[in-house]
Amino acid sequence: MLGWSTNLFRVAGIQLSLHFSFYLLLGFNAWQGWREAGWAGLWWHSGILVAFFVCVVLHELGHCFAARRYGVGVSRILLLPIGGVAEFDGIPREPRREVVISLAGPTVNFVLSAGLWLALRGLPATEVLPNALPDLAASLEFLLTWNLLMGTFNLVPAFPMDGGRVLRALLAGKMDYVRATFWSATVGKIVAVAGAVAAYFHQPLAILLFLFVFIVGEMEYRGARRRAEEEGHFRLTVERLRAQSLAHGTRPPV
Numbered sequence: 611m612l613g614w615s616t617n618l619f620r621v622a623g624i625q626l627s628l629h630f631s632f633y634l635l636l637g638f639n640a641w642q643g644w645r646e647a648g649w650a651g652l653w654w655h656s657g658i659l660v661a662f663f664v665c666v667v668l669h670e671l672g673h674c675f676a677a678r679r680y681g682v683g684v685s686r687i688l689l690l691p692i693g694g695v696a697e698f699d700g701i702p703r704e705p706r707r708e709v710v711i712s713l714a715g716p717t718v719n720f721v722l723s724a725g726l727w728l729a730l731r732g733l734p735a736t737e738v739l740p741n742a743l744p745d746l747a748a749s750l751e752f753l754l755t756w757n758l759l760m761g762t763f764n765l766v767p768a769f770p771m772d773g774g775r776v777l778r779a780l781l782a783g784k785m786d787y788v789r790a791t792f793w794s795a796t797v798g799k800i801v802a803v804a805g806a807v808a809a810y811f812h813q814p815l816a817i818l819l820f821l822f823v824f825i826v827g828e829m830e831y832r833g834a835r836r837r838a839e840e841e842g843h844f845r846l847t848v849e850r851l852r853a854q855s856l857a858h859g860t861r862p863p864v
């Protein structure tokens with residue numbers, strides 16, 4: 611599914627790709643704008659969506675640049691309607707590094723929020739656009755609010771949010787990686803269930819989002835357990851080969 615994407619261009623050597631479902635979002639959003647206020651609405655809605663996703667890309671670039679500092683390669687940033695995903699060649703198992711890489715994204719959102727707040731303060735008070743569309747100040751305010759939400763929401767300790775990785779990294783300093791993933795995924799699932807219950811009373815559609823958070827938590831744990839088993843199996847095979855070659859008087863393979 612994640613393979614159904616088109617490549618746009620490279621940012622600082624990192625490929626930016628759009629998932630096919632992103633085009634559906636662009637089209638739906640443009641149609642909604644057109645229905646609201648004709649062509650002006652279409653352009654405003656499209657412009658604000660692009661500006662929002664520029665912030666998403668900057669968030670992901672925050673992770674990418676932090677990862678590069680530790681020598682981790684980044685293959686691409688994939689944009690989906692629900693946000694962005696930076697694809698790394700491997701996440702360092704060193705807790706401090708994982709914390710820095712994870713926090714770099716939300717930090718970008720808070721820096722952007724501060725910049726937008728300063729820009730809003732410097733803006734002249736009145737500017738009216740046709741067709742009752744939000745003016746420049748309202749647009750900047752919208753982006754400011756969304757950056758604050760993006761930064762804060764990503765700090766929630768639940769996978770796939772950055773806060774889930776921060777929690778895992780903090781726990782990994784005290785226990786093994788699989789156990790740390792289990793406990794951080796469990797906290798994430800509790801958050802997801804609590805969120806789903808709250809959503810049931812206020813915004814039933816958001817239950818889907820919390821279901822997604824719950825499933826990703828389980829997948830993250832299963833993935834960590836499988837990798838640990840594979841690594842254990844690999845180590846055992848190498849040790850057996852080494853023991854065999856020593857028994858036969860040959861050089862160990864590694």
Ligand SMILES: [Zn+2]
Binds near residue numbers: 669670673715716764
């Ligand atoms: Zn992030």
